[in-house]
Amino acid sequence: MRILVTGGAGYIGSATTAHLLAAGHDVTVYDNLYRGHRGAVPGDAEFIQGDTGSSGSLDFLFQTHDFDAVVHFAALIEAGESMQQPAKYIHANVVNTSVLLAKMNHYGVNKLVFSSTAAVFAGQDTPLREDDPIGPNNLYGETKLMIERIIGWYHQLCDLRYAVLRYFNACGAMVDEKGTAIRGEDHTPETHLIPLTLQVPLGKRSHISIFGTDYPTRDGTCVRDYIHIDDLAQAHVLAVEALDDRAAMTYNLGNGRGYTVREVIETAREVTGHEISAIEVERRPGDAPSLVASSEKIIRELGWNPQHPDLDDIIQSAWAWHKSHPDGYGDKNRNT
Numbered sequence: 415m416r417i418l419v420t421g422g423a424g425y426i427g428s429a430t431t432a433h434l435l436a437a438g439h440d441v442t443v444y445d446n447l448y449r450g451h452r453g454a455v456p457g458d459a460e461f462i463q464g465d466t467g468s469s470g471s472l473d474f475l476f477q478t479h480d481f482d483a484v485v486h487f488a489a490l491i492e493a494g495e496s497m498q499q500p501a502k503y504i505h506a507n508v509v510n511t512s513v514l515l516a517k518m519n520h521y522g523v524n525k526l527v528f529s530s531t532a533a534v535f536a537g538q539d540t541p542l543r544e545d546d547p548i549g550p551n552n553l554y555g556e557t558k559l560m561i562e563r564i565i566g567w568y569h570q571l572c573d574l575r576y577a578v579l580r581y582f583n584a585c586g587a588m589v590d591e592k593g594t595a596i597r598g599e600d601h602t603p604e605t606h607l608i609p610l611t612l613q614v615p616l617g618k619r620s621h622i623s624i625f626g627t628d629y630p631t632r633d634g635t636c637v638r639d640y641i642h643i644d645d646l647a648q649a650h651v652l653a654v655e656a657l658d659d660r661a662a663m664t665y666n667l668g669n670g671r672g673y674t675v676r677e678v679i680e681t682a683r684e685v686t687g688h689e690i691s692a693i694e695v696e697r698r699p700g701d702a703p704s705l706v707a708s709s710e711k712i713i714r715e716l717g718w719n720p721q722h723p724d725l726d727d728i729i730q731s732a733w734a735w736h737k738s739h740p741d742g743y744g745d746k747n748r749n750t
């Protein structure tokens with residue numbers, strides 16, 4: 415297939431691009447590099463710098479390419495920032511995606527894989543199935559839910575075929591057959607627990623903060639489900655290829671096992687051999703106590719078969735990436 419990957423210079427988009435290419439697809443990455451890295455884009459993919467909100471750039475893109483499908487990652491992703499800058503998030507996620515969907519419809523591209531999130535759920539103690547109660551705790555999750563609903567209307571009214579993939583916590587790094595970490599996490603700002611924790615042994619921060627120790631969980635800290643980017647990327651390959659047979663799919667993507675913040679930090683201590691100092695602070699607004707996925711549906715329907723479910727394995731790969739790339743992709747002069 416000829417596939418447009420928006421946000422393909424980002425963490426998950428670049429890994430997915432590599433997996434799509436390996437599966438024999440042609441990929442064009444479209445990214446404004448606001449948060450992504452040119453160096454993360456696999457060499458065999460075409461790269462075009464542009465914004466999903468730019469009507470003129472999208473016209474050029476769709477007029478000069480004949481895409482079979484769009485895999486749409488481009489978004490702003492920070493839940494905390496979304497609570498402080500609501501207009502920015504509504505524009506970046508909802509408005510820009512609306513422009514993209516209108517162009518897809520106009521140019522007759524009717525297959526979409528969309529990056530949604532566990533943050534659309536209210537959260538509960540047991541693994542979340544796709545039909546469990548939604549109720550975002552933050553505006554970031556709300557923007558993704560709004561987009562899911564808009565996609566639903568395009569499906570109903572304009573024959574858009576879609577796969578909505580709700581990821582839980584993406585993490586880890588791609589490691590090649592020689593054991594070299596080749597693609598990993600480099601967000602600016604970084605707010606994810608594993609890379610922040612690994613910054614302590616790298617000497618980039620003195621400690622890791624634990625936000626809230628009075629949640630109703632087994633050790634009082636938040637519980638999350640961690641999914642390796644290779645497994646996440648593979649799910650996209652399955653989903654985009656399934657769009658010929660299935661017109662409307664929504665899947666949760668996680669490992670079905672939750673780890674507390676303290677457990678993640680402890681595993682990072684074991685992997686790195688470093689006494690990572692942790693400081694307990696107040697809760698942050700917008701954090702659900704527990705978000706763990708049931709991914710039985712995508713396993714059953716698409717045969718998804720995660721290869722890296724162990725937290726230890728995930729943190730090993732992340733550590734290999736951060737040790738070998740202490741400055742990430744090394745392009746910090748971009749517009750943040």
Ligand SMILES: NC(=O)c1ccc[n+]([C@@H]2O[C@H](COP(=O)([O-])OP(=O)(O)OC[C@H]3O[C@@H](n4cnc5c(N)ncnc54)[C@H](O)[C@@H]3O)[C@@H](O)[C@H]2O)c1
Nearest residue numbers: 421423424425426445446448449450465466488489529584
């Ligand atoms: N990282 C996670 O744990 C996680 C969890 C759930 C869902 N998601 C979703 O997955 C997707 C990718 O997340 P990520 O961690 O790779 O983030 P990322 O920031 O690394 O990648 C996002 C990419 O989109 C690009 N982008 C942003 N706005 C754009 C625009 N208007 N036009 C063109 N490009 C634009 C950025 O430059 C960046 O390269 C996002 O949609 C995010 O909401 C991520």
